[in-house]
Amino acid sequence: MGVAVWGTGAYVPERVVSNAEVGGPAGVDDEWIQRKTAIRERRWVAPDEATSDLATRAAVRALEAAGLTPDDLRYVVVATSTPDHPQPPTAAYVQHNLQARNAAAFDMNAVCSGFVFATSAVARMLWAVDGYGLVIGADVYSRILNPTDRRTVILFGDGAGAVVLGPSDGDHHGIISTKLHTFGALNDKIMVPAGGSRLPLEDIHHETGLAYFTMEGRAVKDFVLTELPPLVADFFAQAGVDPAEIDHFIPHQANGMMLDDLVPALGLVNARVHRTLESYGNTGAASVGITLDQASREGSLQRGEKVFLAGFGGGMAAGLAVLAW
Numbered sequence: 001m002g003v004a005v006w007g008t009g010a011y012v013p014e015r016v017v018s019n020a021e022v023g024g025p026a027g028v029d030d031e032w033i034q035r036k037t038a039i040r041e042r043r044w045v046a047p048d049e050a051t052s053d054l055a056t057r058a059a060v061r062a063l064e065a066a067g068l069t070p071d072d073l074r075y076v077v078v079a080t081s082t083p084d085h086p087q088p089p090t091a092a093y094v095q096h097n098l099q100a101r102n103a104a105a106f107d108m109n110a111v112c113s114g115f116v117f118a119t120s121a122v123a124r125m126l127w128a129v130d131g132y133g134l135v136i137g138a139d140v141y142s143r144i145l146n147p148t149d150r151r152t153v154i155l156f157g158d159g160a161g162a163v164v165l166g167p168s169d170g171d172h173h174g175i176i177s178t179k180l181h182t183f184g185a186l187n188d189k190i191m192v193p194a195g196g197s198r199l200p201l202e203d204i205h206h207e208t209g210l211a212y213f214t215m216e217g218r219a220v221k222d223f224v225l226t227e228l229p230p231l232v233a234d235f236f237a238q239a240g241v242d243p244a245e246i247d248h249f250i251p252h253q254a255n256g257m258m259l260d261d262l263v264p265a266l267g268l269v270n271a272r273v274h275r276t277l278e279s280y281g282n283t284g285a286a287s288v289g290i291t292l293d294q295a296s297r298e299g300s301l302q303r304g305e306k307v308f309l310a311g312f313g314g315g316m317a318a319g320l321a322v323l324a325w
Helices: 019-026 030-037 051-066 090-098 111-128 204-208 217-239 256-266 284-297
Strands: 003-011 015-018 041-044 073-079 104-108 132-139 159-167 175-182 248-251 306-313 317-324
Touching: 003 051, 003 111, 003 175, 003 284, 003 317, 015 019, 019 030, 030 256, 051 073, 051 090, 051 132, 051 159, 051 284, 073 090, 073 111, 090 104, 090 132, 104 111, 111 132, 111 159, 111 175, 111 284, 111 306, 111 317, 132 284, 159 284, 175 217, 217 256, 217 306, 217 317, 248 256, 248 284, 284 306
Parallel strands: 073 104, 073 132, 248 306
Antiparallel strands: 003 159, 015 041, 132 159, 175 317, 306 317
8 A cells, every 4th residue: 555645735824025025125126036036925924923833724724635634643744944942843833733642743854855855754654554644844934034135035935835645545646756865065055054052042143144044045056957857867767757757846946047947957848837936935845835735726736647746955955756646
């Protein structure tokens, strides 16, 4: 018995943040942001919202779509690099919010690849036992952005995307294959320097920028365009899947211009590319889940079609998965 997606869900905060709002302090305007990223707006949390709040709302919608209750869950896993607290895991709050009393709950941090990493991990756990698992990618990047850094503040939004995984059957086709890879030598290209055991957070780190999310944008783009195409080609070969068979491509919503350069290099000649970044920006570990949910709810994904998920980001890391819908 394989493992399949039973339901999807997503949630983004109500507050809409325009390019003018984020661009002003960073010294850029709407035209510049759209030309560089294709992002028009993003959503940021309210003062009383945290990552677990977004994750819980997405989880409820995924469970409703799956026709299941929290009591059916064996696992609740939250992929995030912006937890509510350093400890306990954000998943513990989500498990409590849902009253998923039978579920083990833990977090996974693979930055923007986290949703695909967690999906692969939970699927492998479910292959060994009967039951259902809830995977949620959720991030609140608005709280760790330097408002004057145009390389980062214009890109990121907050949100959560979720899937319920369960046994594949006649109504739910399965996960065909997954592949996870980390390029650890590039660990400094995306990071939040302060706040961990290497550099405990102090007030001075906000003044120096070490408490904020940092990214070497050009190095990240070079990584994606150089390393991802051969990794994807190897993945398809190992999975026995012809890229031309892929019907839908759901990538991490990093940057619209980057995706425009990436897609032709992957050989997905028959795939529809799904995007949400224009409205939501880069939502970190949530982006693949949010975009998958949108594609599902708009009726784009038909029974038996092949769906390719690709997450990539800090670590540097890449997570790949092919699903039969």
